[in-house]
Amino acid sequence: MRRKLNAALLLDKPVGITSNAALQTVKRLYGAQKAGHAGTLDPLASGLLLILFGEATKFAGPLLDSAKEYLARVKLGETTTTGDAEGDMIERREVRLRDSEIEAALSRFRGPIRQVPPMYSALKHQGRPLYSLAREGRSVERQPREVLIHELELLGHTADELDLRIRCSKGTYVRTLAEDIGAALGVGGHLAALRRTAVGPLDIRGATPLAELEGLSDTAREAKLLPLEALLQGLPRAELDTSLESRFRSGQPVRYPRGVTGLCGVFGAGGSLIGLGQLGEDGQLRPIRLTEAGPGSVQPAE
Numbered sequence: 001m002r003r004k005l006n007a008a009l010l011l012d013k014p015v016g017i018t019s020n021a022a023l024q025t026v027k028r029l030y031g032a033q034k035a036g037h038a039g040t041l042d043p044l045a046s047g048l049l050l051i052l053f054g055e056a057t058k059f060a061g062p063l064l065d066s067a068k069e070y071l072a073r074v075k076l077g078e079t080t081t082t083g084d085a086e087g088d089m090i091e092r093r094e095v096r097l098r099d100s101e102i103e104a105a106l107s108r109f110r111g112p113i114r115q116v117p118p119m120y121s122a123l124k125h126q127g128r129p130l131y132s133l134a135r136e137g138r139s140v141e142r143q144p145r146e147v148l149i150h151e152l153e154l155l156g157h158t159a160d161e162l163d164l165r166i167r168c169s170k171g172t173y174v175r176t177l178a179e180d181i182g183a184a185l186g187v188g189g190h191l192a193a194l195r196r197t198a199v200g201p202l203d204i205r206g207a208t209p210l211a212e213l214e215g216l217s218d219t220a221r222e223a224k225l226l227p228l229e230a231l232l233q234g235l236p237r238a239e240l241d242t243s244l245e246s247r248f249r250s251g252q253p254v255r256y257p258r259g260v261t262g263l264c265g266v267f268g269a270g271g272s273l274i275g276l277g278q279l280g281e282d283g284q285l286r287p288i289r290l291t292e293a294g295p296g297s298v299q300p301a302e
Contacts, residue, residue, distance in 0.1 A: 011049045018043055019037055072178065080190045113148075116144050117130070119134035151166065239267050264278075
């Protein structure tokens, strides 16, 4: 019997399975009625996958909008059809690069940059995902998009591989970044390995590998769950008294005197999580997402 669960889990997804397959395994382990994830990882990629149960799924949007951090390995001198190690080889080139050339190329990709989304992506063209067209051997024109590379650090390199730490905005295709770096170096390249290490303030160090999760007792597995408010780390906190909470929960904006504006976590007088609000310049706190859960702690079976 499925149970109603309102919580989150930081999962360390292994290489070789889809994000949905990992989600379904976790959903079965917890016997949850409703679950989703925030931010797909390709089968090639490992690392932090946020599993959201019940009311936690309402916070997927802000999590998807937050910055992500990755460890990436770029294979230089080889271009592939998909931009990563799963594609067929298109071209090989000899790689002879000086450290100064590598750093000069990387410097071009820090800050705001423009990317052309890859054909092997879930973006749609006339109702069809681009990857389905790519599998038919078709290519369509894609408009460049601006993304922000907050940090791009060279952790080390060999003659033909770069190990990078990347912190980037939503919408960034790391595969495309790897290809573009290879092109800037004049030798081509593709993404050989990828590991996501952070989503906003949530870090891989708090994540549980899927194999470990499967081997835990029910009690130990429950202890891995996070309360809903853990998903709002880093956001300003707005606290409402009982009368304001009632109006806010009914969908009405309320006046909230505070010096900051923007998205914030909204809590009731007893510390219960009400949801997300947008605090405007006019001092009005407007509902964005409202929970039905009441207390913000992990809520297992009813």
